[in-house]
Amino acid sequence: MSSVSIRFNKATYVTGEMIEGQAVCQFRSPKQFRKIKLRFKCKEHTQYSKTKARYNSLSGKTEFRPVKFTGDNIILFQEINLLEQGELPSGEHVFPFSFYIPHGFPSSFHRKNGDITYSFKLIVDRAFKFDIEDKKIVNVISLIRFHDISQILLSPLTLSDENTICCWCCSGGSIEVQLEFDNRVFTQGKAKSIRVSCSNMSNKNIEEISLKIKQKIKFITTSPSQNSKEISDTIYKTQTSGVGAHGDKTCFLIVTIPDNVDVPNFSVSRLFEVYYELKLKAVVSGCHKDLEIVTEVGITNVLHPADAPQRTFENDAINNATDYPPMPMPMVNAPVIGMPMPAEGYGLPSYSDSAYPPEQPGPLAPCNREPSAPSGPEYAQLLSNELPPPSYNQAVGN
Known part of the structure; x- marks a missing residue:
């Protein structure tokens, strides 16, 4: 018995790629045909049922009945003729094909209430005879960037x-x-x-x-x-x-x-x-x-x-x-910022063997703290040698 089949180079394709494959015809005897064509279609379908209320005027009662809702839409359709009218001898005949899936087209999708399907159909159209057909579904992934x-x-x-x-x-x-x-x-x-x-x-x-x-x-x-x-x-x-x-x-x-x-x-x-x-x-x-x-x-x-x-x-x-991790605890015996720090005391690398001598620390910033008040016996002796302050008459006198 003669047959036709569709073969793909791989099972899954991504939008923006070429779907490549072969249309194979195996005839046990010479076959005449009007056309050998290949259809590529992306179709979406939805279906579900809802219960609707309806008033029956004869019985005077409200009846509930299921209503089936459907939707169909063809997103993409392409058809190419692999061979025009003619005759092919018995044996196997292979026709390579390729179809482009544009970017942004939907993914293959299959749910209970609807599906999106990419399908191929190979048809050997014969006059006044049954056509020889084969239909295959290909999986397509749509990238979302x-x-x-x-x-x-x-x-x-x-x-x-x-x-x-x-x-x-x-x-x-x-x-x-x-x-x-x-x-x-x-x-x-x-x-x-x-x-x-x-x-x-x-x-x-x-x-x-x-x-x-x-x-x-x-x-x-x-x-x-x-x-x-x-x-x-x-x-x-x-x-x-x-x-x-x-x-x-x-x-x-x-x-x-x-x-x-x-x-x-x-x-x-x-x-x-x-x-x-x-x-x-x-x-x-x-x-x-x-x-x-x-x-x-x-x-x-x-x-x-x-x-x-x-x-x-x-x-x-x-x-x-x-x-959040806890805040780090203050270091024990940490060096004071701004003061020169010996290299050996805090585990820092020593420059004794280095080819370059260490830089000399710059002058220290002046201290901003107020000087402490003088005290002690020397300060008392200093006060005893000073003259007493002038009186009011001396200060305002001519």
Whole structure:
């Protein structure tokens, strides 16, 4: 039996690359055809069901029935003729092909409520006979770089939330949480530090501080009417210890988006939208309102050296959430600044064997302290030899 097949040079391609492969025709007998053609298509599809209420005038009751919503859109379509009308003998015939995937096109995406698929279809078009066909799906990854992210997310930002603890109309102090970003863009697989400051001037404890990042995908349909459905998934979460009453804390939360998280690019899609939300939550003990900071963030799946550099705090953060290190204690027997210091006394290198003699210390700066008052027997003898001060008449006399 005759057959056709599509072979790719590799399993996964990246936007901006050429998809290369071969169209293979295996005929057991000579075949006449009108065309041998290859179609390349990128198609998006959405579907879901919603329950809608409907009033039945005959029964006088409100009935609920499911309604199916769908959406279809072709993002890219190309077709090439590998061979015009003619006849091929029996045997194997190989036709190489290549298609270009433009930058910014969406990633391959497959979910329950929708998908984006890149497919190839090889067709041997025969007159008055069944066509010989083969269809294959190729996986495409769309790169999301820093310059693809909104400029608003690339700017530094500081957010805060504050709450005053009240009990029976009596103020119990205030609590403030502050979140500091150098930028709000995370690179998949790369650690990024976020600075969190908490000032608890109340008489209640903050039990814990948690951070979550959610991926929200909107599925848009066009039939029977324009509609949408949003699905939210938590792609990252972490937490650290809280703060006791009348205390404060500053720490760094290390956030790393896992490599197995699907980060789609829907920049030219009409039926899909993606949004990432970061939420910081400080849980207050007792029946009091928790403090929350919610903001939009962006995620990239590739980082190039030419991308905008980001200021990070990895060198300062030791664990998942750590406090500031304590201030260094003063040195014991430390030399006085500005005074000459012998090289041998403090473990500094000696210049006795050096080819260059040490520089002579410059003159010392004058002392700014007030001189101490003279005292002792010598000062008393000095006072006895001095003349007494003049009287008033001598001072004002002519």
